[in-house]
Amino acid sequence: MPKSSSLEEFYRKASATLPPGISKEIGHFNVFETEKLFNRETGSRIMPYNRRSYYKISLVQGRNKAEFADKVIDIRESALLFATPKIPYHWVPQDNIRGGMFCIFTADFLSKNKAGIELDGLPIFQPGQLPVFQLDKTATEELEYIFRKMLRELEGDYLYKYDLLRNLVMELIHYGQKLQPLSAMKSTQNAAERISSLFIELLERQFPIDSVHQRLSLRSAKDYADRLNVHVNHLNKVLKEVTGQTTTEIIGKRVTQEAKILLKQTDWNISEIAFTLGFEDLANFSSFLRSTRSRRRWRFARK
Incomplete structure (x- = not known):
């Protein structure tokens, strides 16, 4: 652990x-x-x-x-x-x-x-x-x-x-x-790149998860928009322009990466991992995993 x-x-x-x-x-x-x-x-x-x-x-x-x-x-x-x-x-x-x-x-x-x-x-x-x-x-x-x-x-x-x-x-x-x-x-040259850079930095600051008592404080696109003091629609537009991905897609990808790490490299149970990653219950976490990868591949990741 x-x-x-x-x-x-x-x-x-x-x-x-x-x-x-x-x-x-x-x-x-x-x-x-x-x-x-x-x-x-x-x-x-x-x-x-x-x-x-x-x-x-x-x-x-x-x-x-x-x-x-x-x-x-x-x-x-x-x-x-x-x-x-x-x-x-x-x-x-x-x-x-x-x-x-x-x-x-x-x-x-x-x-x-x-x-x-x-x-x-x-x-x-x-x-x-x-x-x-x-x-x-x-x-x-x-x-x-x-x-x-x-x-x-x-x-x-x-x-x-x-x-x-x-x-x-x-x-x-x-x-x-x-x-x-x-x-x-290179330094960011325009407002869109600056907002995108700040968003990525804010996202990365939440990781790694190193304790079952630690929990993501920012989970949704609105959470990040509020912290960056921009409208959620504007943040989504900016990230789509700069990265080609929506706010939710980027957050989901990073949470998926962390889930994979925790599944492979800790002995925490699924409920503990779900809690640290901001899911209210195991059903929501399972649904999230199914939306990103097949359940079979996640079982292999655990081994």
Whole structure:
């Protein structure tokens, strides 16, 4: 069952020691070599679906699969991955290669009063993006150098080392943003695109569902229109123009994705899943599933 993954939980699973005081004073940051951590007895490196309280940038080596909702990305050799507290993912190794490094940090480590950065405003962390980038040999070597430098600086006693580490984190972020398609980097240019972008962001903020006590607060097209301060008919027209889909279709598709994740990756019963996704009773949820996929396929998704 997924649950909130705090920094303390991360360090416990990694058999590492949480550095004292850092998270209270300057925000938390740390960097690791992947092969030295996680389930040393079993050798497992699977990263399960959950909500984390920190951001993570990973240089992953070897054959892997990255699963984001209903999308699966096959990694052949090396990849750069950006993980946020908002977007659930499942990382499944496909071979025994255990190279790579990663860093974790909290939002306040790069907060506006320290580095002038609003993380969620950066293109790499925008909803709807797939922040996994396959790398060639040159890019892998360049990124490994940055991670190694992080490790050296973190272990050093330079007075301003955390300022230097923030710069190195930003270097990784900019590296990833340069790998994004140009379309992902462009700012919205008109009112329709702005409304569409805000709607998608508002929708994604409700996920992932990580507790049977959590429930979608926005469920209908009118809920979103009211929150965005536009008429529901105008919102529907805008989304149809920009995306080719109605408001209800987009909401339904995202709820379907979350339902699929919860059915496959939790041990919650159907009633609990129905409740968290905003359905008043099991009959309505069953009707929703039948309208999106056959019951037979949903039974297989549960296995």
